[in-house]
Structure formats: structure tokens, C-alpha cells
Amino acid sequence: MERARDDRGAVTTEIVLVLPLLFTLVLVIAQVTVWAHATHMAQATASHALSATRVEDGTxxxxxxxxxxxxxxxxxxxxxxxxxxxxxxxxxxxxRVEGTATSVVPFLHLPVHAEAAGPVEKFHLADQAAP
Structure with missing residues (x-):
């Protein structure tokens, strides 16, 4: 009987300590996922914009x-x-596309950037002189 009285409140203490850590871990995982999606959006935007810019008559x-x-x-x-x-x-x-990821974790604003670069397209007429 004496031993049972010593363990009173142990579960409550464990829950009070573990649950905030678990919730924080879930929020951090969600933040990383949102940041990765924002980075993917920025990269897709940069890639499409580069395609429109580097064509022969692009601006x-x-x-x-x-x-x-x-x-x-x-x-x-x-x-x-x-x-x-x-x-x-x-x-x-x-x-270059720059911005920030939507914040899931309060006061955490992760930067997002993506770059795409390439040569400008140039078309050359083939030599029409035949031997």
C-alpha cells in the first residue's frame, strides 16, 4: 500500500512534460513541410519564367x-x-524568386528562394553552300 501512494501523480507529471514536446515536434514537422512546398513553388515559378525569358524573342x-x-x-x-x-x-x-514560407510555428519565418539560369536561345541558319 505504501508503494502505491508514492506513485501518485506520476502519470500526470509525465503527460505535462511529454505532450508539449510532442506538440512542438508535430508543429516543426508541419513547418518543414510547408517550407518544402513553398520552395517547390518558387522553383517551378523560376523555371517557367526562365523558359519565357530565354527564348529568342523573349524579354x-x-x-x-x-x-x-x-x-x-x-x-x-x-x-x-x-x-x-x-x-x-x-x-x-x-x-530569382524570393519570399517566405507561411508560418506554422509562431514567430518562425523561414526564407524561400529559388534561381534558374540558362543561355539565351539563338538560331543560326545552316550554311547553304554545298560542295
Whole structure:
């Protein structure tokens, strides 16, 4: 009987200590998942915008508008405050998408960024001189 009285409240103490840790772990896993999805959205946006920018008659504006169209289609869920920067010169085009992931864990704002770059397409006429 004496031993049973010594264990009183042990389960309550364990629950009070374990449950907050378990809930925190679940929230951190959810935050990582949201961040990964936001990163995937940013990468898809950068890839599509690069395709529109690097074509022969592509422009920086066409890349920006394509990026915005992709973001609108994907929705504004996990990627917040997306900033798109597109550059193109004679040889290369590049797109950078930056933003933050939606916060699941309070006061945790994880940055998201993605980049895509490639050469500008150039078409050359084949030599028509035959031997």
C-alpha cells in the first residue's frame, strides 16, 4: 500500500512534460513541410519564367508576367511575399524568386528562394553552300 501512494501523480507529471514536446515536434514537422512546398513553388515559378525569358524573342517583362501567372495559378498558400527578379543580356537569362514560407510555428519565418539560369536561345541558319 505504501508503494502505491508514492506513485501518485506520476502519470500526470509525465503527460505535462511529454505532450508539449510532442506538440512542438508535430508543429516543426508541419513547418518543414510547408517550407518544402513553398520552395517547390518558387522553383517551378523560376523555371517557367526562365523558359519565357530565354527564348529568342523573349524579354524581361515576358519572364516577369509568366512568373506572376504561375504564382497566381499555384495560389498564395505557402509562399508569402514573393519577389521576382528577371535579368537577360545577350548571352544569359536568369530568374530569382524570393519570399517566405507561411508560418506554422509562431514567430518562425523561414526564407524561400529559388534561381534558374540558362543561355539565351539563338538560331543560326545552316550554311547553304554545298560542295
Amino acid at each position: 524581361v517583362q515576358s519572364g516577369r508576367s509568366d512568373a506572376q501567372r504561375v504564382l497566381d495559378q499555384l495560389g498564395h498558400g505557402p509562399l508569402r511575399g514573393a519577389h521576382i527578379s528577371v535579368t537577360r543580356d545577350v548571352e544569359r537569362a536568369s530568374v
